[in-house]
Amino acid sequence: MELEKILKMLEEREFKELKEELSGMYPVDIAALLEEVDKRQIVLIFRLLAKEEAAETFTYMDSDTREFLINALTDSELEEVMDEMYLDDTVDVLEELPANVVDRLLMATDEETRAQINTLLRYPEDSAGSVMNVDYISFRKEMTVEEAILKIRQVGINRETIYTCYVTEQRKLIGWVDIKDLLTSSESKRIEEIMDTNILYAHTHDDQEDVATMIKKYGLVAIPIVDYEMCIVGIVTVDDAMLVLQDEATEDISMMAGVSPNDESYFGTSVWQHAAHRIPWLLFLMLSATVSGMLLAYYEKSMAAMPILITLIPMLMGTGGNCGSQSSTLMIRGLAVGEIRFKDIFKVIFKEIRIALIVGVVLSVANAIRIYVMYHDIKLGSVIGITIIAIVCMAKVVGCTLPLVAKRLGLDPALMATPLISTLLDTGTILVYFAIVTVMFDI
Structure with missing residues (x-):
């Protein structure tokens, strides 16, 4: 509704009324509005804003809109915007723009401001210095x-x-x-x-x-x-x-999904860039999954002796991966909010093992009943029940320890999330499953 009203004012050239309308809007809403209008209208709307409002709106824009506006504005207009912006916002803007656009923006600042900007840009990425503001009292x-x-x-x-x-x-x-x-x-x-x-x-x-x-x-x-x-x-x-x-939460979510972090919005990222961010993880996980295939080939004789064993593998691997993902997600969240630290590792393991025993027993009983009803084989049901308890315990321990170890080594705990945990546990599940089956059925 707001967009239609603005467009109507532009069409009817009611610039005075439009200026009053814009003065009552929040800069973040104006920035969102500018992303919706036609490019030729962006400059017109931006020029109707008061200096302070224009500078703040500029900081909320996406990088494409900013770049277009920088190329469209005169040097004096750019200088006014840069003068009104806080230094930390200026640095954030510069970090997202191409080098040629950055050069033009820097030329619109005075020598002292330029020196301060260059100082902030020299701080390591993700450091406090890179996001601080030098304007304090x-x-x-x-x-x-x-x-x-x-x-x-x-x-x-x-x-x-x-x-x-x-x-x-x-x-x-x-x-x-x-x-x-x-x-x-x-x-x-x-x-x-x-x-x-x-x-x-x-x-x-x-x-x-x-x-x-x-x-x-x-x-x-x-x-x-x-x-x-x-x-x-x-x-x-x-x-x-x-x-x-x-930003950190977005990065963690991306890594937990097996996608390389990206600063751009979903629609602001091209199809090729999306693919490039996803392929490395998928390649790594696909190749690492070949270990599971090699183990299955190793136990080929056992599966030939009891073909029914093959039908139960997806359920066991899924259970192990899901249990590990639950634990790793809770650990990553606990580490992010400072609730859990590396020194708590043994306390965490002890708690997760107790949880695993309860979960494992419930799941094993449910599966034992299912297998007996479907196959009328009590021994097979017992073997699967024991396997599930072992797998759940293994998955909970792996899921809770890997994020803590990653944090201790200075890595992002989100690396140890669903894709990697599931791949590791698939291999572990096959080893545990056939170790128990081999002993119980003597094959």
Whole structure:
């Protein structure tokens, strides 16, 4: 409905009314709107936005719309947009654009801003330094509350947040002040009297996911980022933390599905790129599954002696893979939210084994009854029941330990998710199954 209204205003050239309509919309909604309209209308709508609104809308656009708009705008218009954008948003935008477009954007910034951008771009990908903002408010401890509030009024408009301010001494972080404390304290009080010296902070090279998790855990509006001399160099705000956690969750989901992570949207990625992201994992999993085939060939004589054994293999492999996937998913989630750590590995294994025994017994009894009803063979039902208990126990242990080990080795626990776990457990299931069958039936 909103789109139809905007298009009608454009068609009837009601630009004054359209400008008023756009001023009442959120930038994120305007960005979504620009993705729906015709390309020739994008520039027209964008030029009707106020400077601050245009800059914020620009940060929410997808990379294709941004690139089109950059090529369509004049140098002076680009300069206005870049001046209004926060530095961390600028860096995020630049990282997604082609080199020739980046060069044009950088030319629209002043020398000081360009130097700051280049500094942020040099930080390792996924580090706190790569997502921090250098626009923060700092006080000296000798300042009075009145002087501090005056400074906020003077520079606050250009800062991403004024709710948390930092106290420095020769650039070293020595404390922080909440805006509430400033507004409720006597104007004559000195900052050192009201500042909190119990500081939560992160280093520039800390993992951005750990920093985002810290913000979430302690309910922070922002967290200061320091170098190894404890000098504050920037802050990571809660909105940046939310984006980091969203990106990390997207990456984990992709890896859990056996797809290489991709920053672009589903429709923004070409068919060839989608295929390229999926083929490596599928090749690896397909080739690793040949081990299961080799094991089946090894037990060919056993299967020839009892052909019914073949019909039960898919059920056993599916059960093992599903049980392992359940455990690995819970471990990956627990590691992501900080609920489970590597030191808990033995506690986790003990718990999963007890769960496996309960699950295994229930499944084995159900299958024993099914096999007896279908084949009237109590011994076969007993063998399958024992096999299921063993497989479920193995699957639960493998599913819970591999993500923990991956985390310990500095790998992404999501690597040890459904595709890989299922492939490993398929091999393990065949080994356990035929080991038990060989002993029980003496074949």
